[in-house]
Amino acid sequence: MSANKKLTIEDIAKKAGVSIKTVSRVFNNAPNVRQQKRDIVLGVARDLGYQPNISARQLASKRSFxxxxxxxxxxxxxxxxxxxxxxxxxxxxxxxxxxxxxxxxxxxxxxxxxxxxxxxxxxxxxxxxxxxxxxxxxxxxxxxxxxxxxxxxxxxxxxxxxxxxxEKGAGRSITDYLINRGHENLAFLSGLNSHAASRQREAGYWEAIEEAQIPKKNAVRLSGDFSMRSGFTAFDMLVKKAPKTTGIFAANDEMAIGLIVAALGKGKKVPEDLSVVGFDDSPFARAMWPSITSLAQPxxxxxxxxxxxxxxxxxxxxxxxxxxxxxxxxxxxxxxx
Amino acid sequence: MSANKKLTIEDIAKKAGVSIKTVSRVFNNAPNVRQQKRDIVLGVARDLGYQPNISARQLASKRSFxxxxxxxxxxxxxxxxxxxxxxxxxxxxxxxxxxxxxxxxxxxxxxxxxxxxxxxxxxxxxxxxxxxxxxxxxxxxxxxxxxxxxxxxxxxxxxxxxxxxxEKGAGRSITDYLINRGHENLAFLSGLNSHAASRQREAGYWEAIEEAQIPKKNAVRLSGDFSMRSGFTAFDMLVKKAPKTTGIFAANDEMAIGLIVAALGKGKKVPEDLSVVGFDDSPFARAMWPSITSLAQPxxxxxxxxxxxxxxxxxxxxxxxxxxxxxxxxxxxxxxx
DNA sequence: CCAACGTTTGACAACGTTGTCATCTTAGCG
DNA sequence: CGCTAAGATGACAACGTTGTCAAACGTTGG
CATH class of the missing domain: 3.40.50.2300 (Response regulator)
Structure with missing residues (x-):
């Protein structure tokens, strides 16, 4: 709550030559205060370093802030x-x-x-x-x-x-990004299907595939659950189901990391053999080596x-x-x- | 930030047949309230579901909670x-x-x-x-x-x-843990030296080394900065400075992960070729594969x-x-x- | 049984704001 | 210039607690 020492609305009012109610109005950006007075009050408040007391505000206004x-x-x-x-x-x-x-x-x-x-x-x-x-x-x-x-x-x-x-547009743009870099065999590593976002990202993936006229058999879907470990195990699945895949879109960074670690462990090179794009631009995406290309949301x-x-x-x-x-x-x- | 509806100390006081001040005392665990009244008040308050209004408390007591x-x-x-x-x-x-x-x-x-x-x-x-x-x-x-x-x-x-x-004891026990598992060539991967904790963990490391009479030349120190990347680059240093090392104590999990990822990338097996113990028991220590042995603090x-x-x-x-x-x-x- | 003192209790004034409502200005218009 | 309505302003009572202090109550020892 409150402020520096013990300045109250009353001190400001006195110094500014107005009533406490006017000061209150100014601090609440309430209408019906002449601009001139508003300026005076604000000036005085700034000079004295006044901060309204939150508890009193809460109590009087019945808001909690x-x-x-x-x-x-x-x-x-x-x-x-x-x-x-x-x-x-x-x-x-x-x-x-x-x-x-x-x-x-x-x-x-x-x-x-x-x-x-x-x-x-x-x-x-x-x-x-x-x-x-x-x-x-x-x-x-x-x-x-x-x-x-x-x-x-x-x-x-x-x-x-x-x-x-x-989300769907983001899925599309990641997929396009991979396609534009020449990848012709793609995989989407999904998150939990109960998360709407994962489904929408996937929809974008398929839309981009279709639009680029990539044969459906050259594009796969691996299921994950957003966890690092599920990314790790997804790599085995990838090797089995679609060994020719070179471009991967993971629905979040953790899975991307898991998959990359698994790939490195099997002697694959990233990004040479396998390019991976993640989602979220998490701190780990920056910290990993190789660092992870990822879609950032603000x-x-x-x-x-x-x-x-x-x-x-x-x-x-x-x-x-x-x-x-x-x-x-x-x-x-x-x-x- | 008060309570349920609009119950006040006064409602409780009335129902309990005491003054508001007594109710206040009860809720503040203040002395000088007869046990019997205390029980009555608490009972009434529980029945009615009363919660004191924090704003009013703050205002009156000048505490902020x-x-x-x-x-x-x-x-x-x-x-x-x-x-x-x-x-x-x-x-x-x-x-x-x-x-x-x-x-x-x-x-x-x-x-x-x-x-x-x-x-x-x-x-x-x-x-x-x-x-x-x-x-x-x-x-x-x-x-x-x-x-x-x-x-x-x-x-x-x-x-x-x-x-x-x-911290020092923790450093010792991790080092002992490695020694007990038969590792004779050890490395400590430090964090930022400005962090007292890193220095203390290292002190424990050397103490354990000394006590186990491991030759100083079989124990090295690698410097890191707690970041994943510093763990990654530390691996190169390790290969150069002490290729025979099999047991590593990293001052935090992130560096442990970085080091492991680097090792896997170079075809080393973890834990077979290299055993790593981290510090912090972070969620990533659990999620990684291999999952990371780590010292947990509560x-x-x-x-x-x-x-x-x-x-x-x-x-x-x-x-x-x-x-x-x-x-x-x-x-x-x-x-x- | 009473004085003397500690313990328990309560009445009432803070605490620093906002809400309400009455009053005072000002501007617009005929 | 006077009247009206809208805008600006302020006095004062909430808001729900705790602090202060005085009064009532109990207990003890003589």
Whole structure:
């Protein structure tokens, strides 16, 4: 909460020659304050280093100034990046960012949410995969009319902020990238099929294959589950099912790493014998050797924007725009230069 | 961030036939309340599902009920585990857990801290490496008399909660583990030398070597920087400097992975030709193939305990015990069975 | 049985904001 | 120039706790 020492709205009011209510208005960007007074108040506040006391605000306004991120994703890099984007936005707006890892062992996501809401008040929620696709959770949130944002949801919601990338388009562009580099025998290494994103990426893969008129028999699908190990074992499958494959598109970086490690272990050279493109541009994609060509989505910015828009929604009580698409970029690295 | 609906201390007081102050005392575990009344109040509160309103508490008591974790560690798994332990403890005690990644680009850690404290009030701080070794930061905290905890500090502080493992002992036990498995040519792959932990682990390594009377020429030190890539390049150095080495102790898992990947790429077999033990028991140690034998420290518990003790300190204003040592365990896996 | 003292209890004023509503300005218009 | 409506401003009561301090209650020893 509050600030430096013990400056209150009253000190500012006195010094600025206005009432405390006017100061309050200024700090809440409320209408009906003459620009001139606004400037004076802001000037005085800056000079004195005033920061509003959050607790008092919470108490008086019955808002919590808390935005909570609900997640259950084992990928801590991803979660951290979301948290960082959120934190940045919250910090700009005077909100608190908190994160809550849902524990599926404690019953459903829905139950975890209910437990949480019983104990804490939040002004807004941010859900990321796989929680962002749990319709039971979403129903509870909508029932309570809590503003919320969905990051990369499988199914966009009308009454929510949706931030996402074009998963199918991303799948296409990775596949095209491989094709343009002369690969004629391709493989897609899928993630968990229950994740909408994996299915959409795959759809893009097939679309690109078709469009490039690559014979179906020269393109395979290997199933994985997003884990490093599943990438590792997928390599054996690849050798068996499609030994001529030279270009691989893995639905995430971890599987790409697993597959590369397996390939190196069997004496294959990457990228000479086998080119691999991953997805997510995770820190490991950079750190590995060979480093991994990967499609980057601006997770930090997605979280930042959704938090900003969420706070806007909370303040105005109006959801202006519900869909925000972000563009992606293939980061060229060693595994498929 | 209050509760369920709109129950206040007054509702409880009325129903229990006492004054609001007594209810307040009960909820703060304050002394001088007859046990009988205490039970009545707690009973009523439970029946009605009352939760105290945190904002009002904050405002009236001038406490913030916020514990903040200051960190700057690129290992998001580690940071997340700390956050989770903290969050659990905070949740049990009705506190908020927040995390702040310090940005060294914005000047010193000290400056980041000052900026933060100017904007937010916290009741306690938790520092983890490398921030837990920044004496300038610690000085500022002590100057303000904010209770704080250090996780794995290089230098324990008298007026703080210190939670740690025996780094040197851990280094010894990993080295002994390798020696007991018959390895006679060993290597230690160091982390950044500026990290006290790396130096201590190395000290344990040499102690074990000496005690086992292994000739100094059969034991080498390779320098790394905790990054995967440094593990990768360390392999070349190993081949050059000590090709007979069969047992390797890496100061963290990432370097162990890098080294293993390099070795596999050169046709070496792990663990047959080269056995590797890592440090941290990170998720990747489990996921890799071969999975990596690694020394696990109970990070979650360390964070949980330090948060609990910190809150105790905040409440009683007395620091009862300042040092808490945790024990570690080598998790046997494929890279050195 | 009473004085003296510690323990328990409660009334009421903070805490620093925002909400409500009344009042004072200002601008627009005939 | 006067009237009206809209805009700007402020006084004061919430908000739900804890802090302070005084009063009531119990217990002990004489």
């Amino acid at each position: 808390v935005i909570s991120h609900f997640h259950d994703n084992p990928n801590t890099d991803y979660v951290s990046e979301i948290y960082e984007g959120m934190r940045r936005a919250c910090s700009e707006e005077g909100y608190y960012a908190v994160a809550e890892k849902l524990n599926p062992q404690k019953g459903s996501y829905r139950q975890s949410l209910l437990d949480y809401l019983l104990r804490f008040e939040v002004d807004g929620l941010i859900l990321s995969p796989p929680v962002s696709d749990d319709q039971a959770v979403i129903r509870e949130i909508e029932k309570r009319e809590i503003p919320y944002a969905l990051i990369s949801p499988g199914k966009k919601k009308k009454r929510a902020i949706n931030v996402f990338i074009d 997770v930090d910015e997605m979280a930042h924007l959704s938090t900003k828009k969420l706070i806007g929604w909370i303040h105005s009580n109006i959801l202006e725009q519900s869909r925000f698409e972000f563009s992606t970029k293939i980061i060229e690295r060693g595994s498929c230069p | 916020v514990i903040s974790h200051f960190h700057d560690n690129p290992n998001t798994d580690y940071v997340s585990e700390i956050y989770e332990g903290m969050r659990r403890a905070c949740s049990e005690e009705g506190y908020y857990a927040v995390a702040e990644k310090l940005n060294p680009q914005k000047g010193s850690y000290r400056q980041s801290l000052l900026d933060y404290l100017l904007r937010f009030e916290v009741d306690g701080l938790i520092l983890s490496p490398p921030v837990s070794d920044d004496q300038a930061v610690i000085r500022e905290i002590e100057k303000r008399e904010i209770p704080y905890a250090l996780i794995s500090p290089g230098k324990k502080k008298k007026r703080a909660i210190n939670v740690f493992i025996d 990070v979650d518990e360390m964070a949980h305990l330090s948060t609990k003790k910190l809150i105790g300190w905040i409440h009683s204003n007395i620091l009862e015990q300042s040092r808490f040592e945790f024990s570690t365990k080598i998790i046997e896996r494929g890279s050195c069975p």
